[in-house]
Amino acid sequence: MADITLDRLAKVYPGGVRALNDLGLTVKDGEFFALLGPSGCGKSTLLRTIAGLEAASGGTIRIGDRDVTALQPGERDIAMVFQDYALFPHMTVNENIAYPLKIKKVGKAERARKAQETAEELGLGHLAERRPGQLSGGQQQRAALARAMACHPKVFLFDEPLSNLDARMRLEARTFLKKLQRELGVTTVFVTHDQAEALAMADRIAVMEGGELRQVGTPTEVFRRP
Numbered sequence: 726m727a728d729i730t731l732d733r734l735a736k737v738y739p740g741g742v743r744a745l746n747d748l749g750l751t752v753k754d755g756e757f758f759a760l761l762g763p764s765g766c767g768k769s770t771l772l773r774t775i776a777g778l779e780a781a782s783g784g785t786i787r788i789g790d791r792d793v794t795a796l797q798p799g800e801r802d803i804a805m806v807f808q809d810y811a812l813f814p815h816m817t818v819n820e821n822i823a824y825p826l827k828i829k830k831v832g833k834a835e836r837a838r839k840a841q842e843t844a845e846e847l848g849l850g851h852l853a854e855r856r857p858g859q860l861s862g863g864q865q866q867r868a869a870l871a872r873a874m875a876c877h878p879k880v881f882l883f884d885e886p887l888s889n890l891d892a893r894m895r896l897e898a899r900t901f902l903k904k905l906q907r908e909l910g911v912t913t914v915f916v917t918h919d920q921a922e923a924l925a926m927a928d929r930i931a932v933m934e935g936g937e938l939r940q941v942g943t944p945t946e947v948f949r950r951p
């Protein structure tokens with residue numbers, strides 16, 4: 726089980742901006758959960774704090790039955806995909822995918838095998854020896870996804886992973902990502918400022934405002950007309 730449970734989670738940046746204001750939330754095991762809200766409401770901060778890229782200022786983060794609040798990012802069983810994909814430009818697709826496995830001290834032959842297998846699963850098999858600069862936007866997005874998948878994390882964190890794609894690719898990627906998440910059953914938190922995207926993809930949605938969750942529910946509940 727990999728529920729994500731946030732209890733009174735707070736983040737205050739140096740300088741005093743209170744980006745997360747005592748948040749409480751449970752994302753259920755296997756759920757596709759969208760975080761929706763305007764720029765500056767705290768979506769990225771929430772994701773980065775769950776990932777361990779920012780230290781919480783208060784409260785706790787549990788993944789499954791583990792309190793991960795004080796753990797290093799690499800110890801949390803989480804993979805994150807960033808808006809700009811954050812691929813290593815000097816590495817090939819396969820080297821990018823294998824990198825987290827290297828960090829986890831998986832042996833060289835096993836890394837190569839897993840990277841190739843994951844690349845093929847995502848339709849990148851023929852691009853394995855290319856560098857990110859030689860890929861289209863959609864292919865880079867898949868490579869970032871492959872890198873996230875390769876170490877079989879319990880949780881996916883997506884920070885607007887489709888927003889740099891053109892309109893056509895974005896629709897294609899929605900369907901693809903949703904299908905993949907279903908198949909893998911990985912608990913997923915997906916940040917977006919696009920209401921239609923959240924509506925199309927999420928099992929549940931949280932609407933965020935000023936560091937707080939204003940509303941949490943299924944798409945029908947959240948978008949129901951009063």
Ligand code: ADP
Nearest residue numbers: 738739742744763764765766767768769770771
């Ligand atoms: P969103 O992802 O919803 O656009 P952010 O999480 O990036 O929102 O930002 C939430 C708030 O925290 C904003 O007021 C932003 O200016 C502030 N903030 C974000 N990152 C930092 C930082 N590194 N230092 C200080 N303030 C920050």
Ligand code: ADP
Nearest residue numbers: 852855856857858859860861862863864891894
């Ligand atoms: P899209 O139609 O998804 O926008 P592009 O027009 O960027 O894709 O690329 C079309 C094809 O050309 C893709 O298969 C891509 O891998 C390849 N390609 C794009 N840029 C380069 C490059 N700099 N070097 C080699 N191949 C490239």
